[in-house]
Each structure stands twice: as structure tokens, then as C-alpha cells.
Amino acid sequence: MDKHEAQDPFGADVGVAIREEAPGVVVATLEVTPRHLNQHGTVHGGALFTLADVAFARASNARGAVAVALDTSMTFVRPARVGTRLVARCEEEVLRRRIGVYAVRITDETGETVALFRGTVFRRPEGAA
Amino acid sequence: MDKHEAQDPFGADVGVAIREEAPGVVVATLEVTPRHLNQHGTVHGGALFTLADVAFARASNARGAVAVALDTSMTFVRPARVGTRLVARCEEEVLRRRIGVYAVRITDETGETVALFRGTVFRRPEGAA
Amino acid sequence: MDKHEAQDPFGADVGVAIREEAPGVVVATLEVTPRHLNQHGTVHGGALFTLADVAFARASNARGAVAVALDTSMTFVRPARVGTRLVARCEEEVLRRRIGVYAVRITDETGETVALFRGTVFRRPEGAA
Amino acid sequence: MDKHEAQDPFGADVGVAIREEAPGVVVATLEVTPRHLNQHGTVHGGALFTLADVAFARASNARGAVAVALDTSMTFVRPARVGTRLVARCEEEVLRRRIGVYAVRITDETGETVALFRGTVFRRPEGAA
Numbered sequence: 001m002d003k004h005e006a007q008d009p010f011g012a013d014v015g016v017a018i019r020e021e022a023p024g025v026v027v028a029t030l031e032v033t034p035r036h037l038n039q040h041g042t043v044h045g046g047a048l049f050t051l052a053d054v055a056f057a058r059a060s061n062a063r064g065a066v067a068v069a070l071d072t073s074m075t076f077v078r079p080a081r082v083g084t085r086l087v088a089r090c091e092e093e094v095l096r097r098r099i100g101v102y103a104v105r106i107t108d109e110t111g112e113t114v115a116l117f118r119g120t121v122f123r124r125p126e127g128a129a
Numbered sequence: 130m131d132k133h134e135a136q137d138p139f140g141a142d143v144g145v146a147i148r149e150e151a152p153g154v155v156v157a158t159l160e161v162t163p164r165h166l167n168q169h170g171t172v173h174g175g176a177l178f179t180l181a182d183v184a185f186a187r188a189s190n191a192r193g194a195v196a197v198a199l200d201t202s203m204t205f206v207r208p209a210r211v212g213t214r215l216v217a218r219c220e221e222e223v224l225r226r227r228i229g230v231y232a233v234r235i236t237d238e239t240g241e242t243v244a245l246f247r248g249t250v251f252r253r254p255e256g257a258a
Numbered sequence: 259m260d261k262h263e264a265q266d267p268f269g270a271d272v273g274v275a276i277r278e279e280a281p282g283v284v285v286a287t288l289e290v291t292p293r294h295l296n297q298h299g300t301v302h303g304g305a306l307f308t309l310a311d312v313a314f315a316r317a318s319n320a321r322g323a324v325a326v327a328l329d330t331s332m333t334f335v336r337p338a339r340v341g342t343r344l345v346a347r348c349e350e351e352v353l354r355r356r357i358g359v360y361a362v363r364i365t366d367e368t369g370e371t372v373a374l375f376r377g378t379v380f381r382r383p384e385g386a387a
Numbered sequence: 388m389d390k391h392e393a394q395d396p397f398g399a400d401v402g403v404a405i406r407e408e409a410p411g412v413v414v415a416t417l418e419v420t421p422r423h424l425n426q427h428g429t430v431h432g433g434a435l436f437t438l439a440d441v442a443f444a445r446a447s448n449a450r451g452a453v454a455v456a457l458d459t460s461m462t463f464v465r466p467a468r469v470g471t472r473l474v475a476r477c478e479e480e481v482l483r484r485r486i487g488v489y490a491v492r493i494t495d496e497t498g499e500t501v502a503l504f505r506g507t508v509f510r511r512p513e514g515a516a
Contacts, residue, residue, distance in 0.1 A: 046182045228335070305397050
């Protein structure tokens with residue numbers, strides 16, 4: 001079990017991999033396989049959300065506080081099919097003492113947008129009650 | 130492979146089960162196991178979203194049209210831990226010719242709310258181009 | 259200046275009136291006039307949001323804490339025209355120590371849904387820093 | 388009555404002004420006055436939403452189709468007070484045949500983020516039924 005699996009069991013189980021991590025920016029990927037599909041034969045909303053959520057959790061927990069997701073929204077723009085390599089890029093939009101806001105864009109290999117995500121975290125300083 | 134797996138491979142892979150289906154109402158469940166956790170040791174947002182999304186997809190596709198998710202929002206209210214049996218109840222809020230809106234409440238065994246979800250679908254009549 | 263104007267200047271300016279207030283439930287109304295329209299000649303999203311937000315703020319601030327809106331989402335279902343009397347009914351979905359979640363449905367005189375809103379507040383106990 | 392008022396009566400009534408318009412980008416402003424406040428003495432969520440919505444409607448209707456808002460989300464990050472000049476910058480995130488997605492960031496004079504908005508439109512080609 002590598003560090004990512006230990007840190008994020010569901011993300012690892014689904015097949016999400018972290019590719020880049022820098023302050024305020026995380027890039028994660030998912031290769032779409034048959035297990036990721038929905039009843040229409042395209043990638044499941046739950047798989048797309050998991051991909052975005054992994055990047056969001058990593059980015060928001062890299063800021064010296066425990067960050068817990070409160071609200072998220074996701075817009076599904078374009079279907080993706082088996083064999084596609086999806087890339088999720090998470091950027092920090094706002095960082096305040098108690099809240100952070102993050103945006104994720106998921107694209108396919110051609111650079112087209114597949115889904116857009118935004119999430120808000122509540123931050124609890126490390127060591128605080 | 131049973132009908133649910135055939136219809137919704139990712140939902141089945143994650144462990145979501147459909148318990149009830151009636152016009153406009155779907156109930157789905159998920160037993161939280163170690164694979165469903167996030168880095169905080171509680172149920173992953175991606176697993177909760179998948180549970181809600183399965184119920185949403187079933188409810189919105191039972192109305193004589195192909196329903197494709199467009200926008201979703203989810204609020205995470207309370208963590209859930211391994212061993213919890215989560216119940217997602219999806220209800221139809223609006224049904225129009227081209228759009229439908231659905232709300233899902235996820236509760237734990239004590240009836241406490243774990244997460245709230247709302248989603249909008251775009252509907253394409255069956256047989257239409 | 260009546261109590262409502264003093265409490266909520268923008269809501270009063272726009273023409274929102276509070277009709278009912280009970281623990282966890284607030285009903286507010288707005289009569290659509292020409293000033294409330296958008297470029298399509300139907301009620302403006304900003305007017306609908308204001309109507310929902312007034313009910314949300316009243317409901318969430320009636321719980322022994324200062325409640326500040328954090329995240330909101332709104333789905334626009336059906337246009338409304340001049341002369342329509344819109345009714346917004348806000349119900350409490352979740353009340354915890356630090357957060358509350360509220361849903362608002364806006365309907366027209368025929369009972370048809372015009373818009374759906376959901377909002378999350380962060381709660382700061384009265385007297386707290 | 389200038390062109391903006393004719394096009395968007397509620398936006399004009401609230402005091403929103405369009406400052407820039409280019410393909411895919413619109414900038415709108417609002418000077419916060421006492422009429423724009425809520426019960427906490429800070430700018431009302433309805434006024435912030437109206438500011439964002441005006442920019443969103445202008446940007447999405449400048450693309451050769453009638454664009455009607457379907458889903459929106461807004462995160463309130465920081466209060467703004469009387470005398471503040473708010474600037475809303477709307478950028479197009481996705482443009483497809485039938486849908487468009489737009490993001491708006493509202494900032495104050497110091498460049499700090501006051502609120503973030505995202506909206507999805509359904510597009511109906513001009514002249515179509």
C-alpha cells in the first residue's frame with residue numbers, strides 16, 4: 001500500500017492518481033475503464049465527482065489546517081468513454097482563516113471540458129479542539 | 130452479473146444497492162466499509178456522491194425519457210464511519226418536458242442527516258434524435 | 259419605516275414581505291411588477307434570489323445564533339410574469355451547532371414551482387467573539 | 388431610460404452598471420448604499436446575486452442564442468459595507484450548442500474576493516421554436 005492509498009482509500013480504490021502537488025494546485029488523473037460507467041455507457045457522475053473530490057481534498061488539506069468539505073457543486077458538460085484519460089486540475093480560489101474555496105476542471109485528452117466542480121471547506125487549525 | 134450491475138456498473142462496483150423504486154421515489158443503500166473512507170477516516174465524499182447519484186439516475190430515468198445529469202450540488206453535514214448503513218432517499222421535486230429536479234437526503238441508522246444532494250437533469254424523449 | 263425594513267433594507271426595497279414565521283419555517287411573498295423583470299420580460303433571477311434569501315435569512319437567524327450565509331444554490335424552473343404573486347416557503351433541513359441548511363421553494367399562484375433554492379449558514383452563538 | 392435599463396430593468400433598478408463587454412467576458416459594478424444592506428448591516432445576498440446575475444445574463448446572451456439560466460451557485464466569502472464599489476467579472480467557462488457555463492468573481496476595491504458565482508444556461512438558437 002503506497003502513501004496515497006493509505007491517505008485516501010476510496011480515491012485509490014476508484015483508480016485516482018495524484019500527478020502534481022504544489023501550494024494551491026493539485027492535478028489528479030483517472031483512466032476510464034468499464035467499471036467506471038453508468039447506465040448510459042459513459043463515465044459515472046460518481047467517478048467524476050470522486051476524481052474532483054480527491055484533488056479538492058488534497059489541495060485544501062495542504063494548508064496547515066484540517067479542511068472538511070461543506071458544500072460542493074458539479075456541472076456535467078460532456079460525456080467521457082472507456083479509454084479516456086481524465087485530468088482534474090484543482091486551483092485555490094479563496095483561502096481565509098476558517099474557509100477555503102477550490103475549483104476543479106476535468107478535461108479529456110483533447111483538452112475539452114468534461115465537468116466543472118467547486119467546493120467549500122471549513123478549516124480547523126491543526127491542534128485546535 | 131445481475132440487472133443492477135448491468136445497468137449501473139460503477140454504482141454496483143462501489144456497493145450501492147437499490148431498495149425501493151416507485152414513480153418519483155427511489156431508495157438506495159450503502160454499507161460503509163474501509164474501502165469507502167477518506168484521509169480523515171470517515172466516508173469519502175465520492176462514495177456519498179455515488180450513492181446519491183445512483184438514486185438520482187434511477188429516479189430521473191424512470192419517466193419515459195433519457196435523463197442526463199446537468200448540475201448537482203451536495204452539502205456534507207455529518208461524518209459517517211465504517212459499519213454505518215447509509216440510506217439515500219431520492220424524491221422528484223420538479224418534472225417538466227425537458228428538465229427534472231431531484232432531491233436526495235442521505236441518513237444514517239439513527240435517522241440523522243449525513244448529506245443533502247440536489248440534481249437537475251436534461252430530458253431527451255426516447256426515440257428522439 | 260417598519261420593523262421588516264429596519265431589519266432587512268434590501269428585502270424591503272425589492273418588495274419582499276414576510277407572511278409567516280414559525281420555528282424552522284418562514285413564508286415570504288413578492289408581487290412581480292415591471293421593475294422586477296429581466297431582458298426576456300420575465301422575473302429577474304436577482305429578484306427571485308432576493309425573495310428566497312430573505313426567507314432563508316429570517317429562518318436561519320431565528321435559532322439563537324447569528325447565522326451567516328456561506329453557500330447557496332438556485333435552480334430556475336419556470337418563468338414568472340408581471341402580476342404574479344410569488345410565494346417562497348423556507349424550511350429547515352438541518353440544524354447543528356455550527357451549521358444550518360435550509361431549502362426554499364418558490365411557487366406561483368397556481369402552485370407551480372418557479373424556482374428551488376438551498377442555502378447553508380455558518381452559525382456563531384450570540385455573544386461569542 | 389438608457390439601453391441598459393430597457394434591457395434589464397431589475398439590474399438597473401438595483402444600481403448595477405455594465406463597464407465592459409467583450410466576447411465571453413463582462414464586467415459589471417455596484418456601489419453599495421444603505422438600500423443594499425441586510426439585517427447584519429452588510430451587503431445583502433440578493434444584491435450580490437443580482438450583480439453577478441446581470442453580468443452572467445449579458446455574457447451568456449451575447450452568443451447568437453437566447454440563453455436562459457437553469458442552475459446557479461454562489462459562495463459568500465467576505466462581507467462588504469456601504470461605500471464599497473463591487474466589481475463582478477464574468478468569464479465563459481464552457482460554450483456548447485445547447486449549454487453554456489459562466490463563472491463570476493465579485494471583488495471589492497482592495498481586490499479581495501467577496502463572492503463567487505457559477506451559472507449554467509440552456510441555449511435556444513435565435514429564431515428557433
